[in-house]
Amino acid sequence: MDVATKQSLDFNTTTFGNERKDPQDLIPIANEIRRDIIRSLVRAGSGHSGGPLGSADIFAALYFGGVMRYNPQDMHWDGRDRFVLSAGHMAPVLYAALANAGCFPKEELGTLRKYNTRLQGHPGRDMHLPGIETSSGSLGQGISIAVGMAMSDKLVDGSDRRVFTLTGDGELQEGSVWEAAMAASHFGLDNFCWIIDNNDCQIDGRLPDVMNVYPIVDKCVAFGFDTIEVDGHDPADLMRGFDHFLGNQARGTGKPTAIVAKTYMGHGVSFMNDKFEWHGKPPSKDQAAEALNELAMMP
Amino acid sequence: MKTYELLGEKPTRFGFGEGLVALGERHSNVIVLGGDITGSVLTSMFKDKFPDRFFSIGIAEQNATTIAAGLALSGKIPFFASYGAFCALRNADQLRISVAYNEANVKIGGGHAGISVGPDGATHQVLEEVAFLRTLPNMTMLVPADFEEAKKATIAMGEMHGPAYIRFGRSPVPMFTTPDTPFEIGRALVLREGTDVALIACGAMVWESMKAADELAKKGIQARVINSPSIKPFDFATVTAAARDCGAIVTAEEHQVHGGLGGAVAECTAKNAPVPIEFVGVKDSFGGSGEPEELMEKFGLTWKEIYASALVAMDRRDKGSSSVRAIKDVPQYQ
Ligand SMILES: Cc1ncc(C[n+]2csc(CCOP(=O)(O)OP(=O)(O)O)c2C)c(N)n1
Numbered sequence: 001m002d003v004a005t006k007q008s009l010d011f012n013t014t015t016f017g018n019e020r021k022d023p024q025d026l027i028p029i030a031n032e033i034r035r036d037i038i039r040s041l042v043r044a045g046s047g048h049s050g051g052p053l054g055s056a057d058i059f060a061a062l063y064f065g066g067v068m069r070y071n072p073q074d075m076h077w078d079g080r081d082r083f084v085l086s087a088g089h090m091a092p093v094l095y096a097a098l099a100n101a102g103c104f105p106k107e108e109l110g111t112l113r114k115y116n117t118r119l120q121g122h123p124g125r126d127m128h129l130p131g132i133e134t135s136s137g138s139l140g141q142g143i144s145i146a147v148g149m150a151m152s153d154k155l156v157d158g159s160d161r162r163v164f165t166l167t168g169d170g171e172l173q174e175g176s177v178w179e180a181a182m183a184a185s186h187f188g189l190d191n192f193c194w195i196i197d198n199n200d201c202q203i204d205g206r207l208p209d210v211m212n213v214y215p216i217v218d219k220c221v222a223f224g225f226d227t228i229e230v231d232g233h234d235p236a237d238l239m240r241g242f243d244h245f246l247g248n249q250a251r252g253t254g255k256p257t258a259i260v261a262k263t264y265m266g267h268g269v270s271f272m273n274d275k276f277e278w279h280g281k282p283p284s285k286d287q288a289a290e291a292l293n294e295l296a297m298m299p
Numbered sequence: 300m301k302t303y304e305l306l307g308e309k310p311t312r313f314g315f316g317e318g319l320v321a322l323g324e325r326h327s328n329v330i331v332l333g334g335d336i337t338g339s340v341l342t343s344m345f346k347d348k349f350p351d352r353f354f355s356i357g358i359a360e361q362n363a364t365t366i367a368a369g370l371a372l373s374g375k376i377p378f379f380a381s382y383g384a385f386c387a388l389r390n391a392d393q394l395r396i397s398v399a400y401n402e403a404n405v406k407i408g409g410g411h412a413g414i415s416v417g418p419d420g421a422t423h424q425v426l427e428e429v430a431f432l433r434t435l436p437n438m439t440m441l442v443p444a445d446f447e448e449a450k451k452a453t454i455a456m457g458e459m460h461g462p463a464y465i466r467f468g469r470s471p472v473p474m475f476t477t478p479d480t481p482f483e484i485g486r487a488l489v490l491r492e493g494t495d496v497a498l499i500a501c502g503a504m505v506w507e508s509m510k511a512a513d514e515l516a517k518k519g520i521q522a523r524v525i526n527s528p529s530i531k532p533f534d535f536a537t538v539t540a541a542a543r544d545c546g547a548i549v550t551a552e553e554h555q556v557h558g559g560l561g562g563a564v565a566e567c568t569a570k571n572a573p574v575p576i577e578f579v580g581v582k583d584s585f586g587g588s589g590e591p592e593e594l595m596e597k598f599g600l601t602w603k604e605i606y607a608s609a610l611v612a613m614d615r616r617d618k619g620s621s622s623v624r625a626i627k628d629v630p631q632y633q
Contacts, residue, residue, distance in 0.1 A: 046418045088422060113418035115589030115597070121420035126585065137422030138384060139358055170335060173357035203335045204355065210335055211357025 001032075006296035009039055009288065011109055015102040020066035023235035028299040029100065030060035030235070034268045035295050036096035036109055042288035044113040047121065050265035050278035051168060052093035054232070055197045058166065058261055059097040061238040062195075067246070068164060072102040075130035081161055082133050082149055086142025086177075087168040087197065088122040089280070095119050098131040140174025143167055143194065147180045150192040150256075162249060166195040170202030172213045178223065181256075185224025188254035193245045194225065196258065197232065201265040201276035217260055225258035232261030268295055300492050303509065306474040311449040311467035311502075315408050316341025318453025319378060323349045329457060330370055332356050332363045334381040339469075340410040342380045360385045364393040364405070371403040376457060383409030383466060387428035398462045399435040406456055407464045412442075413553030414586040414594045415470045415503060424586035430558025432464050433531050439463035439484060440531040442552070442560070444505035445474045448528060451482040459484060466502065468553075470591045473506040487534035493521030496609045497541035497548045501527050501560050503600075504551035504579070510602035515609055522609060530560055535567050542572035547612035549577045551605050556580035575615035577608035582631075 005012055016029050033056040041047045062068055068081045085094050092112060099106040104118075111117040118129040122137025133149075136142040146165035153161040167177060184192050196216060204210045213219075220227040226248055230241040238261065245257040265279065266272025269291040283291055322329045323345055333355040337343040346353040356363040360381055367377040379386060387394070387409050398405045409428060416424045432440045441456060441464065443449035449467050456463035481488060490505070491512050498508040505526045512522040523541055527534060542548060548568065550561035561578040568574055581598050595601055624630075 044418065113420070113588045115587075115593045117588055119588075121418045121588045122422040124421055124585075124587070126421075135422065137420070138389065170358050173335075173359045175359060175362060202358070203339075204333065204337055210333075210355050211359065213357075 003296045007292045011106040023239050026060040026235040029064045030056045031298045033096045037092045038291045040109040040112040041282035047282050048089045051090040054199050054263040054265045054267045063097045067242040082163050084142045084146040084165040088137030103130040139171045140176040144180040147184050150189045154191045162191045164193045169198045173211050181223040184256040189256045190249045190253050192256040194258045196260045199263045199265040220258040226255045227258040229260045232263035303475045308471040309446040314446040314449025316344040318450040319345040322457040328375050330375045330377045332379040340380040361390045364390040365397045367405040368397040368403040371405045378406040380408030382411035383425035383428045399437045412466045415591040417591045418588045420588040421585040426555045429554050442466045442501040443528050447476045472503045485532040487527040487537040491524040493523040494544045495520045497523045497545040499525045500551040507602040511605035538567045539571040542568045542574045547616040549608045551579040575612050577612045579604050
């Protein structure tokens with residue numbers, strides 16, 4: 001893609017495959033996801049910038065690094081691995097990842113949050129957007145749904161399907177998150193991978209100022225998770241985390257995996273980087289242009 | 300009779316924020332608990348003014364509700380506010396047992412009420428909490444119609460003893476009451492006199508009812524418009540009088556048609572003065588993303604729906620006992 005295409009506010013038709021790749025090759029995909037997040041949010045005129053931009057590298061690894069098995073032409077395929085976005089407000093990054101995988105036309109990203117759209121402000125299962133496994137948006141529920149799915153796969157069906165879920169770190173303040181964690185390890189769900197987007201930001205401020213949830217890694221360990229901390233902006237480190245999970249499942253360790261991904265809110269757009277104020281607002285037109293200019297300089 | 304006119308627009312949540320500050324100034328035992336969206340539900344105003352009496356509980360609505368019960372049982376007047384989806388329904392059990400059954404002096408502010416929330420979509424557009432809270436013994440449930448009323452209601456709930464909930468919205472809504480307009484918990488207010496049909500509404504639908512009444516007047520129909528911000532305790536006398544005087548009622552609310560204000564009116568009139576009622580509200584569906592005005596139109600929450608429903612209710616009244624619908628004509632949504 002040339003720089004002009006990358007700067008454009010319009011959606012292009014480029015899609016990416018999910019074959020295993022050199023982690024460095026995930027970088028341009030993450031940046032295209034970031035650009036699509038900016039493009040969709042500026043059109044929407046409302047919505048969440050910070051979490052989605054900050055977790056773009058996680059989604060690039062998950063959907064394009066050969067970690068999750070899915071068929072973009074048939075997101076109902078029985079053998080697919082499932083992903084649950086527990087932090088439902090981060091929908092823009094999930095939509096952008098799915099569109100870049102070819103699950104639906106990228107142009108549709110331009111309908112985000114609009115009347116009658118399949119791209120609801122928070123994922124709505126009633127809209128039947130390919131790749132949306134469940135409605136979410138009430139924090140602390142998605143992870144339990146994911147545990148239920150993993151129980152169904154492993155304990156009832158005896159299948160090797162995997163279930164991934166992503167929670168925010170502020171979301172960890174919901175007690176139900178820990179009820180889900182307790183159950184995942186109680187049931188020995190080694191087919192269950194919990195990704196925590198640890199950007200240390202939430203709406204009212206930094207985590208320790210709003211309600212301290214640290215130490216996160218120790219908590220996950222105490223709840224019986226094989227817990228691994230990764231740099232959430234380093235594709236190689238992210239792949240190390242996911243490979244660790246896949247290894248756990250292959251070996252049948254009987255332990256769920258938690259990947260604590262250290263990220264920065266708004267990463268990739270310097271005026272948003274690490275600023276909790278960007279949790280829940282979209283860029284203005286000028287800010288979007290500035291963000292796209294900056295992102296165009298990246299791979 | 301006093302007439303009401305449009306004085307501008309402002310979200311009711313700002314009335315809640317200002318009411319909290321007023322309470323903080325008057326009462327040193329008013330405490331506010333935050334749930335990480337303090338800027339959105341305006342508890343931030345209290346936090347800025349009284350930082351020592353503000354505690355951030357994080358994203359933990361069940362815990363915040365029960366912590367509030369503990370504070371109340373220790374002589375404090377705790378307010379906790381979040382979006383209604385999370386501070387009326389996520390914590391329903393806590394409200395029922397720790398708050399209502401305990402008669403704990405806990406006050407809840409529930410924002411993002413109704414579909415006028417807009418683009419956030421169904422998950423955040425709470426449409427069911429009035430029905431739930433209305434069934435809790437000891438609970439007071441208030442749905443103010445505009446900014447000024449929200450402020451008065453907040454102060455009133457802080458100064459009464461017992462569990463109370465106030466419902467407010469995100470988007471700007473018409474202002475038409477003033478600091479002098481009466482407000483009392485348990486009382487409905489007649490905003491416009493008439494004996495042809497009664498329009499009983501709460502929240503953002505009150506001004507829509509006033510608009511509907513204007514349109515009906517053009518056809519020579521005089522509608523009585525009643526603002527009923529106090530869903531519980533409910534003003535049975537005013538509603539019963541309206542049923543007797545008008546013989547036909549329309550209820551209007553930004554809530555499911557089941558169990559909210561319409562339910563309260565139906566229970567009251569079925570017992571005291573049965574008359575035909577038409578219910579304007581969300582008809583057994585979830586909301587969705589979009590701009591507030593588009594959604595209000597889509598879900599039939601405008602004066603037009605109230606106007607049309609008034610004609611139906613009057614027609615049913617005028618047909619007398621033949622207003623009893625044939626089974627095949629019974630609407631899917633009551
Ligand atoms: C049960 C519930 N309570 C409150 C909210 C409102 N809310 C949406 S996002 C958010 C903050 C989430 O913080 P975090 O998980 O750290 O996500 P990030 O800020 O990193 O995007 C809150 C409080 C919600 N969606 N659900």
